[in-house]
Amino acid sequence: xxxxxxxxxxxxLSRDRTALAAAAPRxxxxxxxxxxxxxxxxxxxxxxxxxxxxxxxxxxxxRTLNVKKxxxxxxxxxxxxxxxGERKAMRKRIVLSNNNALEVRSLQDLDKxxxxxxxxxxxxxxxxEDVVDSLRAVExxxxxxxxxxxxxxxxxxRKQTMQLAQLLKDAETTDGEQxxxxxRVLVGERMSGKTTLLLQALAMAFLRDWVVINLPEAQDIVxxxxxxxxxxxxxxxxYTQNTYTGNxxxxxxxxxxxxxDTMSVTTNPTLPLPLLPNATLKQLVQLxxxxxxxxxxxxxxxxxxxxxxxxxxxxxxMDGLAHIMQDSEYLSAEAAPVHAHDLxxxxxxxxxxxxxxxxxxxxxxxxxxxxSNAPASPALDFSVQVAEARQSRLENIPSWNRYxxxxxxxxxxxKDVDVIKVGGLSKEEARAIIEYYAESGMLRAKxxxxxxxxxxxxxxxxNVGELERVTVRLRx
Amino acid sequence: MPPRLSPFTVARSIPYRSRxxxxxxxxxxxxxxxxxxxxxxxxxxxxxxxxxxxxxxxxLPHVSEEAAKTAEIMGEQGPDIGxxxxxxxxxxxxxxxxxxxxxxMQDAIKAKPNNSAPKGSRSYSTTTxxxxxxxxxxxxxxxxxxxxKMPEIPGLKFEMPSLPLPKDGHLKHRxxxxxxxxxxxxxxxxxxxxxxxxxxxxLQHLRTSQIPTINPARPLIPxxxxxxxxxxxxxxxxxxAIDSVAPLVRIRSQRGAAGGGVxxxxxxxxxxxxxxxxxxxxxxxxxxxxxxxxxxGKGGFAQRIAEEMVAVVEGRSGVWDRRNxxxxxxxxxxxxxxxxxxx
Numbered sequence: 001x002x003x004x005x006x007x008x009x010x011x012x013l014s015r016d017r018t019a020l021a022a023a024a025p026r027x028x029x030x031x032x033x034x035x036x037x038x039x040x041x042x043x044x045x046x047x048x049x050x051x052x053x054x055x056x057x058x059x060x061x062x063r064t065l066n067v068k069k070x071x072x073x074x075x076x077x078x079x080x081x082x083x084x085g086e087r088k089a090m091r092k093r094i095v096l097s098n099n100n101a102l103e104v105r106s107l108q109d110l111d112k113x114x115x116x117x118x119x120x121x122x123x124x125x126x127x128x129e130d131v132v133d134s135l136r137a138v139e140x141x142x143x144x145x146x147x148x149x150x151x152x153x154x155x156x157x158r159k160q161t162m163q164l165a166q167l168l169k170d171a172e173t174t175d176g177e178q179x180x181x182x183x184r185v186l187v188g189e190r191m192s193g194k195t196t197l198l199l200q201a202l203a204m205a206f207l208r209d210w211v212v213i214n215l216p217e218a219q220d221i222v223x224x225x226x227x228x229x230x231x232x233x234x235x236x237x238x239y240t241q242n243t244y245t246g247n248x249x250x251x252x253x254x255x256x257x258x259x260x261d262t263m264s265v266t267t268n269p270t271l272p273l274p275l276l277p278n279a280t281l282k283q284l285v286q287l288x289x290x291x292x293x294x295x296x297x298x299x300x301x302x303x304x305x306x307x308x309x310x311x312x313x314x315x316x317x318m319d320g321l322a323h324i325m326q327d328s329e330y331l332s333a334e335a336a337p338v339h340a341h342d343l344x345x346x347x348x349x350x351x352x353x354x355x356x357x358x359x360x361x362x363x364x365x366x367x368x369x370x371x372s373n374a375p376a377s378p379a380l381d382f383s384v385q386v387a388e389a390r391q392s393r394l395e396n397i398p399s400w401n402r403y404x405x406x407x408x409x410x411x412x413x414x415k416d417v418d419v420i421k422v423g424g425l426s427k428e429e430a431r432a433i434i435e436y437y438a439e440s441g442m443l444r445a446k447x448x449x450x451x452x453x454x455x456x457x458x459x460x461x462x463n464v465g466e467l468e469r470v471t472v473r474l475r476x
Numbered sequence: 477m478p479p480r481l482s483p484f485t486v487a488r489s490i491p492y493r494s495r496x497x498x499x500x501x502x503x504x505x506x507x508x509x510x511x512x513x514x515x516x517x518x519x520x521x522x523x524x525x526x527x528x529x530x531x532x533x534x535x536l537p538h539v540s541e542e543a544a545k546t547a548e549i550m551g552e553q554g555p556d557i558g559x560x561x562x563x564x565x566x567x568x569x570x571x572x573x574x575x576x577x578x579x580x581m582q583d584a585i586k587a588k589p590n591n592s593a594p595k596g597s598r599s600y601s602t603t604t605x606x607x608x609x610x611x612x613x614x615x616x617x618x619x620x621x622x623x624x625k626m627p628e629i630p631g632l633k634f635e636m637p638s639l640p641l642p643k644d645g646h647l648k649h650r651x652x653x654x655x656x657x658x659x660x661x662x663x664x665x666x667x668x669x670x671x672x673x674x675x676x677x678x679l680q681h682l683r684t685s686q687i688p689t690i691n692p693a694r695p696l697i698p699x700x701x702x703x704x705x706x707x708x709x710x711x712x713x714x715x716x717a718i719d720s721v722a723p724l725v726r727i728r729s730q731r732g733a734a735g736g737g738v739x740x741x742x743x744x745x746x747x748x749x750x751x752x753x754x755x756x757x758x759x760x761x762x763x764x765x766x767x768x769x770x771x772x773g774k775g776g777f778a779q780r781i782a783e784e785m786v787a788v789v790e791g792r793s794g795v796w797d798r799r800n801x802x803x804x805x806x807x808x809x810x811x812x813x814x815x816x817x818x819x
Contacts, residue, residue, distance in 0.1 A: 087773040098684045100707035148684055441708045442683070474679045474710065475672060476651045476659075 094141050095148035096132065102441040103151050115207040116165040120157040122429050124436040127153045131206045137254035139216035140199045146468050150440050155200055156433045156464070158193070160186075160422050164201045168208065171313055171362040179313070179362025183353055185321060185414075187384050188422030190371035191465025195319055197422055198368045205315035210363065211256050211306055215248070215349060218320040219373065222340045224329035231296070231344055239330060240344045245299055246292035248345070252302075253285045259312060260285060266308055269301030281305055296344060303348070307360050314363035318349055321367040322374035325410035341409050354413040379407045383414035388421065424462030427452060433464070434471055442472045539566045654715045657749065661756045662781075677778035682710040682785065691791025696720045706789070717785040721758065721795045722751035725806040733812075742813060743806035758795045759784050 082090075109126040127135070132153055135141060147153055155161075167182045186194045205212050215221065221244060231238040253260065260281040269275070272294045273287050281302065288298030306314055318324075324346045327337040340346050351357045352365045359365075369380070382400060389397045400406065425433070431452045437443040445451055459466035469475050536542060540555045547554025564585060567573040574585065626636035644650035655675060663671035688703045690696065697720050706713040725743040733740035746754065763784040787793040 082773075082776075087776070090776070091773055095684070100683060100685075100687070102708075149680070444709065473676055475676045476655055 092143055094136065094143055096136070096141065097147075097152055098149055099151075100441075101149065101151040102439065104154075104436060104439045106439070107154055107436075110203065110207055112207050112209070115204050116169045118162055118165070121159065121162045122157065122426075122432055124154050124156050124432055127155065127203055128207075131203050134206045134212070134255040135199060135202060138202065138212060138214040138251050140202050140214060142195055145196065146472065149442050149472060154436065155196065155203075156425075156429060156436075157200070158197075158425060158429050158464075160197055160420055161200050163420060164197065165204060167364065168201070168204055171364055172208065174362075179360070181352070181355070181358040181362065182364040182366075183355060183417055184364070184366055185353075185384065185387070185417055185419045186366065186368040186422055187388075187419045188369075188371075189460075189463060191463055191469075192422045192424065193464040194368045194370070194422050196464075197420075198317055198319060198366060201364070201366055202315060202317060205313075205364070206255070208313075209259060210313045210315045211252075211259055211311075212315045213248075213252055213317070214255075214315075215318040215345070218318055218323040218346075220244070221343060221346055222323050222328035222330075228330050228338075228343070236342070237332070238342050238344050238347065239338060240296040242292040242295050245295035245345060246289055249285050249288040249295055249299060249302075253282065253289060257282060263305070263311065265301075265305060267301070267304055269297070269304065271297050271301060299345075299348075309360065311361045313361050314359050315366070316349060316352055316359075316363065317366045317368075319368045320370045320373065322369060322377040322380050324350065325377040325380045325414075326375060326407060339409060341413070350413050353417060355416065377407070377410065378404060379410035380414060383411065383417065384419055387417060387419040391418070424460065425456070425464055425467065426462065427456055430456045430459075430462050430467060433467070437472050652711050652715075654718060654752065655711060657752055658714065658718070658756055661753065661760070674775075674778040674781075677775050678782040678785070679710040679714065681779055681782035682713045683707050685782070685786055688786060688789045690789070694720075694791030694796050696789065703789075713789065714785060717788040718752050718755045718759070721788050721793070721799050722746075722755040723799050723802045724751065725802065726750075726754065727802065727805050727809065740812055741805065741809040743809050755795070755799075758798055759788065759793075762793060762795050 104124075107124065107126045109128050110120070110131075111128065114120070129152075135153075141147055141153075164184075167184070171180050171182050173179075186197055188194050202212055202214060220226075221241070226241050226244040228239045228241050231240050263281045265275065265279050265281065265284055269284075271287065273291060275287060276283060284298060284305070285302060288295040288302075305311070324340040326340060328340040328343060328346075330338040330343070332338050341350055349365070349367075352359070353367060369384075382398070385398050400411075431447070434443065434447050434452055434455060438445065438447050455467060455470050456462050458470045537545070541557050544554035544557045563577070563581065567577065574582065577585075625638055629636060649656075659668070659671050659675045662674050685707060687707060690703050696716050700716055700720075701709075701712070706716070723746065725745055728742045728744045729739035730742055731739050733742075760781065763780040766780065766784065784793060784795075788795055
């Protein structure tokens with residue numbers, strides 16, 4: 001019997017060991033033979049008989065005997081579960097029209113000549129269809145917004161929109177040789193319309209035939225849901241995100257197809273793939289879409305083309321700025337977190353936002369902050385405070401508390417950036433949008449002075465998201 | 477035979493009434509049709525009566541008179557000859573005569589089966605309407621009826637309030653009653669805010685869904701607006717869906733009353749809130765049992781319920797069968813109702 005032999009050996013061994021232990025130091029003890037603690041015997045033994053009456057739990061929805069008393073109650077949910085990806089598709093679905101809503105007769109569309117005109121101020125204006133398609137392509141519409149309630153997308157041209165329109169006009173005008181690069185961050189309370197303002201800026205840029213590059217959600221860049229790779233020959237080390245960049249290129253292509261098709265490649269970019277001679281920018285971008293390995297070089301080449309003289313202005317935009325002002329979720333080879341600014345796409349955006357690089361053909365770098373989905377970013381908060389103090393020409397500009405930890409790189413980027421504060425609507429603006437709601441048939445009330453004032457006050461002095469909630473969302 | 481045209485033809489739906497007011501139904505009920513053929517009040521004899529003395533030379537009397545006489549001889553109750561007999565009735569079952577009728581009447585006879593109630597319909601009504609003021613449905617219009625200004629009364633510190641008082645004037649009843657109740661029924665684990673969000677999503681789904689097609693076999697409550705008005709007024713849509721399938725009675729099983737260990741089933745009338753509550757419970761159960769649900773994530777619950785509401789209005793939902801079952805049982809068990817003796 002192997003077990004008894006083992007035991008005997010073991011007892012003998014232990015006796016030997018105690019005898020030796022006094023004389024010899026620990027390191028000189030002989031190595032124990034491996035067979036002493038063999039597990040082969042139990043392994044060789046017959047497998048234990050299977051336990052009886054161990055059946056699987058009943059299938060969901062199957063009827064089982066339930067002897068509990070008073071088991072009436074609500075029935076179990078026996079419905080079929082959603083297929084993989086179906087729920088996400090439902091969650092991210094964007095509906096831009098409601099056939100039940102009434103058509104607003106008085107609604108005028110924005111058009112190219114008057115897109116930046118001041119006469120729109122305080123009015124609701126429709127977005128033309130081709131611009132809606134482009135905006136959809138760059139994911140400017142967000143699922144939580146109320147587009148699905150109305151016949152077709154329309155926006156209120158509020159005071160801040162006019163401010164942006166003026167900035168766009170400035171960026172378009174040529175004074176001397178250099179055109180202006182406008183850099184702005186949109187800040188404001190939660191649901192005050194920052195993302196919609198960003199959308200309005202993009203819409204105006206599309207109308208004015210700018211090239212629009214929009215990073216729809218900063219969180220998606222840094223949350224490590226897409227693959228990343230080292231950028232070869234980069235100092236300091238940078239990382240590319242090929243899948244994400246390829247997707248971005250396809251969005252750029254879809255949104256700006258008409259403009260990109262009219263321009264041909266003039267520089268001689270070094271690409272891993274062969275490019276036809278006299279290719280258009282559209283064909284260049286298509287290279288990056290078809291082969292994601294080449295997406296980053298293609299993006300660089302595209303940017304180089306767009307900054308050649310004689311090209312249209314560029315709108316570079318991003319939503320959810322706080323996410324890129326900290327470490328990303330990616331890890332380096334040493335398992336240290338990668339700073340968001342070491343990702344090539346983020347670095348590209350941040351360089352332009354900080355003014356390290358400019359847009360020679362003019363353009364705008366626009367970033368919107370978020371209050372509902374934003375990690376704590378002391379550097380961003382502080383920079384916004386400083387910028388607001390600077391704009392209102394306060395004497396005492398806030399200074400950084402030196403005992404607090406700071407993200408130096410984020411602070412450096414946001415050093416001299418300007419902000420646009422998005423506040424509440426004025427009562428006239430609130431009245432314009434409430435009348436639009438009523439004309440669409442989504443609000444069944446008589447719109448008069450008292451009604452507008454009541455809703456304006458309920459919405460926290462005209463916060464547009466709250467205004468929508470108290471008038472058309474039926475949140476009761 | 478009973479008199480042909482009775483002025484008391486207004487159907488009494490169910491043999492119990494909770495209140496006296498329920499007799500005056502707010503819906504416009506059909507007036508009993510006036511008889512189309514009236515005999516001359518002064519003439520006893522029909523104009524065809526002859527002066528001949530001989531019995532066998534006399535012309536035959538009018539069909540109804542003949543029938544009345546025949547019935548008198550046979551010792552039965554004949555038709556009331558105080559009123560005329562419509563031609564349609566006189567020629568009923570007589571194919572040869574029917575062919576001789578004018579075209580209009582022939583068409584009317586042919587068209588008759590279409591006008592009659594659909595096959596399989598009940599002889600009793602299973603709908604009620606609300607007893608609230610006006611009896612109509614709330615069309616969801618805010619401030620469209622201009623409030624009347626009270627005349628100035630001297631001696632008041634503040635002026636009199638204008639009537640009617642605004643519907644949202646009371647803090648605790650500022651929202652629609654149905655919405656309040658359904659929100660509370662949607663609530664799980666006391667999370668009212670979540671329930672309110674779901675309610676909002678349901679209403680949003682209703683207002684973005686297509687115009688419903690009403691199934692004539694499953695009529696909505698009387699006074700309902702045309703279906704094209706519903707999506708723009710989601711609260712009314714929801715109210716219609718719930719009120720239309722709400723049962724009138726519940727069946728109470730009284731143990732030991734029937735004897736032999738069988739429970740006696742007694743129909744018990746339900747109040748409006750109870751009826752709505754039952755309907756919402758049924759709808760929630762039907763929604764959770766439904767196959768091919770799209771998703772269960774955020775908003776999935778609301779979507780399922782909203783789809784069930786649409787199905788109810790379109791008459792596709794299984795809740796209707798349940799309601800009909802309860803009503804059928806209630807009708808068959810109405811003999812078990814013991815009413816208190818009249819003094």
